[in-house]
Amino acid sequence: MPLxxxxxxxxxxxxxxxxxxxxxxxxxxxxxxxxxxxxLVTALEEHLAETExxxxxxxxxxxxxxxxxxxxxxxxxxxxxxxTADVLEEEADPTVLDAMIIAAAQKVEHYxxxxxxxxxAWARLLGHNEAAGLLDQTLQEEKAxxxxxxxxxxxxxxxxxxxxx
Amino acid sequence: MPLxxxxxxxxxxxxxxxxxxxxxxxxxxxxxxxxxxxxLVTALEEHLAETExxxxxxxxxxxxxxxxxxxxxxxxxxxxxxxTADVLEEEADPTVLDAMIIAAAQKVEHYxxxxxxxxxAWARLLGHNEAAGLLDQTLQEEKAxxxxxxxxxxxxxxxxxxxxx
Numbered sequence: 001m002p003l004x005x006x007x008x009x010x011x012x013x014x015x016x017x018x019x020x021x022x023x024x025x026x027x028x029x030x031x032x033x034x035x036x037x038x039x040l041v042t043a044l045e046e047h048l049a050e051t052e053x054x055x056x057x058x059x060x061x062x063x064x065x066x067x068x069x070x071x072x073x074x075x076x077x078x079x080x081x082x083x084t085a086d087v088l089e090e091e092a093d094p095t096v097l098d099a100m101i102i103a104a105a106q107k108v109e110h111y112x113x114x115x116x117x118x119x120x121a122w123a124r125l126l127g128h129n130e131a132a133g134l135l136d137q138t139l140q141e142e143k144a145x146x147x148x149x150x151x152x153x154x155x156x157x158x159x160x161x162x163x164x165x
Numbered sequence: 166m167p168l169x170x171x172x173x174x175x176x177x178x179x180x181x182x183x184x185x186x187x188x189x190x191x192x193x194x195x196x197x198x199x200x201x202x203x204x205l206v207t208a209l210e211e212h213l214a215e216t217e218x219x220x221x222x223x224x225x226x227x228x229x230x231x232x233x234x235x236x237x238x239x240x241x242x243x244x245x246x247x248x249t250a251d252v253l254e255e256e257a258d259p260t261v262l263d264a265m266i267i268a269a270a271q272k273v274e275h276y277x278x279x280x281x282x283x284x285x286a287w288a289r290l291l292g293h294n295e296a297a298g299l300l301d302q303t304l305q306e307e308k309a310x311x312x313x314x315x316x317x318x319x320x321x322x323x324x325x326x327x328x329x330x
Contacts, residue, residue, distance in 0.1 A: 003257035006326040009264050016248075075251070076272060079244015083181075086240070092168035099174050103283040107241060107276055114275035114311075118268040121319060125327050146279075154286060161171040162290050 010122045011067050014058065017115050019071035021055045024108065027081045035101055036094035037160075039152050044105070047145045054138045061123075061131045080108050099161040102153045109146035116142060175287045176232050179223065182280050184236035186220045189273065192246045200266055201259035202325075204317050209270070212310045219303045226288075226296045245273050264326040267318045274311035281307060 003009055028048040035041045062069035084104040090097065116139035123132035168174055193213040200206045227234035249269040255262065281304035288297035 003255050003261050076245045076248045080241045083241045090168050096168050107279040110275035110279035114272040125323050158290050
């Protein structure tokens with residue numbers, strides 16, 4: 001399918017992020033299982049629930065713009081999650097592994113921040129105002145999830161990992 | 166090599182980002198060649214020059230922390246750049262392609278923002294103050310590059326792509 005205009009780009013990007021979110025719902029439980037610090041486990045569990053809601057919200061967006069919800073394999077998220085899987089196979093002290101899990105999760109969050117930022121801008125320009133509102137809701141959730149991970153890293157995990165011998 | 170503490174994580178992440186930056190220096194020229202809008206071509210060319218400097222700066226960081234500069238294949242950047250390469254193969258109007266190039270480039274920028282954010286926090290906590298300063302310089306460049314792309318998208322490219330039939 002050729003990309004004729006911004007509407008086509010918007011559809012293409014929606015398919016990409018639907019794939020990304022679905023891949024993430026399958027990977028987050030592995031991070032939850034591997035994390036040690038209670039605050040981190042809770043944050044990841046909450047983000048898993050949020051991600052499942054975001055998939056449902058994306059399906060609403062597809063409906064609003066009258067486009068069949070299909071996903072297109074997101075190779076970027078695949079790469080991000082392969083790297084995350086490698087982290088979980090590292091031989092590491094639990095606190096040290098927590099620091100690596102946060103680093104990996106924040107890369108995933110930033111991927112989503114970039115993607116939803118683009119989708120919001122495109123939706124607004126295309127006059128898809130209701131869709132833009134939903135996409136912006138997800139964008140704010142991704143930013144909040146990223147900030148929460150920063151706080152857990154700075155206030156708890158990094159310090160413990162640093163003193164570890 | 167087991168990850169015993171945050172210093173080991175720091176070394177591991179440095180190897181990852183060195184690979185990421187080197188991969189990017191090979192991909193950015195393809196984006197430059199494919200971009201149409203003059204402002205976008207200039208921004209990408211400037212970021213290529215900046216990325217080459219960032220590789221040199223990373224090598225300085227390795228030296229400062231007395232660690233041999235080695236890279237470890239960054240699978241996340243590989244995935245991001247595979248997706249970017251797919252974008253360049255799309256059949257698309259040049260302005261529409263510009264919108265897709267910006268979207269892809271901003272995902273790359275955000276990957277780097279997350280990575281350098283983590284590296285800065287770890288370097289500071291580990292007392293690698295000079296290294297932290299260099300890493301923060303790169304972090305600020307990545308944020309500025311991302312913002313410049315947002316401006317080009319909002320003020321120029323998206324609007325042209327939207328009116329395209």
